[in-house]
Amino acid sequence: MTKWRCKVCGYIHEGKEPPNECPICGVGAEEFVAYAENVMEQKKAKRWKCTVCDYVHTGDTPPAKCPLCGVGAEQFVLLLDDNVALTDQAVLTxxxxxxxxxxxxxxxxxxxxxxxxxxxxxxxxxxxxxQLTSKPLRISVCLNKRNLTHDYLMSSGIFAVSMLGTEQMEAVRQFGYQSGRNVDKFANVEYIPGQNGCPILKDCLAYVEAKVLPDKTVDVGSHTLFIADVTAGRMVANDEVLTYSLYRSKK
Incomplete structure (x- = not known):
């Protein structure tokens, strides 16, 4: 029995062939690759990173189209994983x-x-x-202009941040690989409205609520950098946090 990994959300399928459609993110069989359980085999595969949305594709060549943001192959760069000795020549080149x-x-x-x-x-x-400063207590968040949540922040000027733990891979797939324009991301997700009305995931490590400072909002091209004052927050569970690096290694 072969294991197949969805290159978009990391879902693992077992069978002779990949599934016609990923049950998690909905992409087709063409987005599945044979899953290499051997770490050394995984490292040999070329990895291509989308410079717009950070999607990472594994294969000999970049994809013709990014399955997340839709940009073409020209927006992908090869990630070089080989160790390189730091020399004067390495720095100059x-x-x-x-x-x-x-x-x-x-x-x-x-x-x-x-x-x-x-x-x-x-x-x-x-x-x-x-976190930017402690006095006053300020944080920043940078969102892609194409995202629906970006529109909400621009309109209301308020948001909440739910921090995830190492076992919350499903939350990443739920909120990271589909658009709120097409699905209700909060379907079957337990949440509590914050003091500012923004939903807070009930199963989170910690959360903060914040109010955007319009005069400090910065257009950075494809994204907007929001600077905000923290208005409330609380630690919920004292567990290990989920990092982007850990997510990529486990997906």
């Missing part, structure tokens, strides 16, 4: 074609960012949430 593997080593968490608009709620998975 470094450029944009080598920097993505370095950026891949920046430590990110994985969070569910939620907001409200016209009595509707939505949320998305996000890896760019950072």
């Amino acid at each position: 470094a450029g944009l074609d080598t920097v993505n593997s370095a950026l891949d080593k920046i430590s990110y968490g994985l969070y569910v960012v939620t907001s409200v608009k016209d009595n509707n709620i939505n949320g998305q998975c996000c890896n760019t949430v950072f």
